[in-house]
Amino acid sequence: MAEKKKSRLKKLVLVGGVGFVGLLALGYGGLYVAAQAQLNRDVTAPEGDLALRDGDKDAIARGEYLVKHVMGCGHNDCHRADFGGGPVMDQQPIGRVYAPNITAGEGSVTKDYTGKDWARILRHGVKKNGKRALVMPSEDYVTFSDSDLAAAIAYIKAQPPVNRESLAHSLGPIGLLIAATEPVYAFDKIDHNHKPAEVKRGANKEWGQVMAGTCKGCHGEGYSGGKVPGGDPSWPAARNISPDEATGIGKWTFDQFEAAVRKGQRPDGSTLHDAMPWKMYQGMDDVDLKALWEYLRTVPAKPAGGR
Ligand code: HEC
Incomplete structure (x- = not known):
């Protein structure tokens, strides 16, 4: 009798355990699907164009200052000091969030970017494939004029090309949760009708x-x-x-x-x-x-x- 009870208990514990693992798997599956839906959502950004200033000496000098001391494109763990990209974060349970190569080298995502493509990512936070960029703080740059953004691009393009593969994001459970629920897409924060004025620099x-x-x-x-x-x-x-x-x-x-x-x-x-x-x-x-x-x-x- 006692033996029977014990084995019934064992069975119950086993069924309960399997049920719990199953629930976890379901929860994770649901989270994965929700995060992928966010990451892969197609959005339409208003079409713009950015008059590029590549090769212009003044633009490169201005761009160097902005990139190094104001915009921070290569700062800390973002696109790196050589702009060849790297992981912004690569640790479980968040997983890997990757800042791509933005030089003229192999593996760069911006190698063939036109003024329209630059406008799409910098003004609207949308990648060339029509998906929203994750973590890239485009909303921080929308107040800057086209000529300042073009200056930053001119400076980055004037740097030596780096051949480095741009890895995809690879998110762990917390990364998926963040991608599914947190405001980590610049596209959602930007006023897409905003047209920055050409404000004169001054201590005002x-x-x-x-x-x-x-x-x-x-x-x-x-x-x-x-x-x-x-x-x-x-x-x-x-x-x-x-x-x-x-x-x-x-x-x-x-x-x-x-x-x-x-x-x-x-x-x-x-x-x-x-x-x-x-x-x-x-x-x-x-x-x-x-x-x-x-x-x-x-x-x-x-x-x-x-x-
Ligand atoms: C990448 C994120 C980031 C950016 C960009 C950033 N900050 Fe901060 N800032 C922080 C964090 C985080 C702290 C708090 C640090 C701490 O508590 O040690 C902070 C603290 C400060 C403080 C100290 C306030 C206090 O009470 O001690 C000032 C001032 C400040 N920031 C000004 C600025 C200004 C001005 C800009 C834009 C030009 C700026 N920050 C951009 C993240 C940022």
Whole structure:
């Protein structure tokens, strides 16, 4: 009798176990399907064109500054310092998210890009195959004029071609969850009717608004910070850079702002995490930094974390 009970119990545990594994498999399958549906969704971007400035000396010089100290195309784990690409992240359970080769070499995805293709990815966040780019922060660049974007492209194209294969993304369970549910597609965040004006560079808020476009991807549309969507999970939340006096930079002086942005030094003496690309902003010129300051002081104050 006791033996019978035991074996029945065993059976129950076994059936329960198989059921649980089955549920897990179903859940994972569902997640996989949901993520693939997001990754493979075809979208239509308004057709645009970008007047390329390839080979133009002034454009290359301007592009070098923008790429190295403002836009960060090759910064940290993005397209790499040689623009030949590499994994932005390659660790389970997120998996591999890959920034492709954007040089003129073999394996580059942009080798044959026309002005229309550049407009599609930079202005709208859409790849040549009509799918939305993942993690690529096109929304950060939409405030820049065509001539500035073309300058960045001219600089990248003037660098030595790199022959390196552009690997596909290969997502693990958490990567799939993020791809299925988080706002990690620039296409969904961009105002596709936005036509950036040709704003003159100067230490004023008009130019600052253009520059601050590059802070939005991390600090949020309202600059109040929060968890960075698609960012490395080990990163701290982006801080509040709106003029809120309690949690933002409302009581800061320009010198304190400069120390934070260029040296990663907070007013309390602590050092900012590398997720805030202050090493890249070290080379930002004074006009641009002042412009950012002038603009950020005019945005509505918001409590931290509201993005
Ligand atoms: C790739 C993401 C990213 C980008 C782009 C970025 N930031 Fe940050 N920023 C962060 C993170 C994350 C922190 C918080 C770091 C920490 O707490 O150590 C931060 C912190 C700061 C701080 C410190 C605030 C405080 O209270 O200490 C300032 C100031 C700042 N950022 C300004 C800017 C400006 C201006 C731009 C655009 C020119 C910008 N950031 C672009 C991620 C980013």
